[in-house]
Amino acid sequence: DAMVIQNPRYQVTQFGKPVTLSCSQTLNHNVMYWYQQKSSQAPKLLFHYYDKDFNNEADTPDNFQSRRPNTSFCFLDIRSPGLGDAAMYLCATSRDQGGQAITTDTQYFGPGTRLTVL
């Protein structure tokens, strides 16, 4: 089945120690997103890739970076995790409907990575 896969499902890191979360997809979607979801809150968009074009949300801290080496994979790098970065990180994908602006289809989410910062 086509799907969005996230690894690891649970990640524990130390305060200030860089960490990388991974997302892969078999849907062949051209748009990939990273969300941060804190306890009892809705997901918050950090950034997205439209093909290889990176689009950062205005309020995403510089501590968060992303890489997309190919269509299938996307990584979230947290350079110096703080206690406030402990959260569920969700990857999602969608297919652009075409045209000059992004008019994307449904977003499909992975199972998430639960990050704990000690």
Next chain:
Amino acid sequence: AQSVTQLDSHVSVSEGTPVLLRCNYSSSYSPSLFWYVQHPNKGLQLLLKYTSAATLVKGINGFEAEFKKSETSFHLTKPSAHMSDAAEYFCVVSDPNDYKLSFGAGTTVTVRA
């Protein structure tokens, strides 16, 4: 600009009874509307979506939602709740010319045996 209001932060039902989750939206355009479900420590699963076709949308696991433009509502219902329906539910709106989703605050559903 678009926004979503989920009118109930928590809904508790008995197993086998109907479930109603209320959602109102605002949008400058003809929106796409979605309901997602999230079980504990899991990702978001799409239940159903409305994209200007039939106003009554059927989804997975017996859920359905009705789009009412005059009331700017997109309420989610299920005739008979199951224990496995206990989860967080998000109503989401997307404008057709934008990639961003606007999430409601979520409704926690508990199902009593």
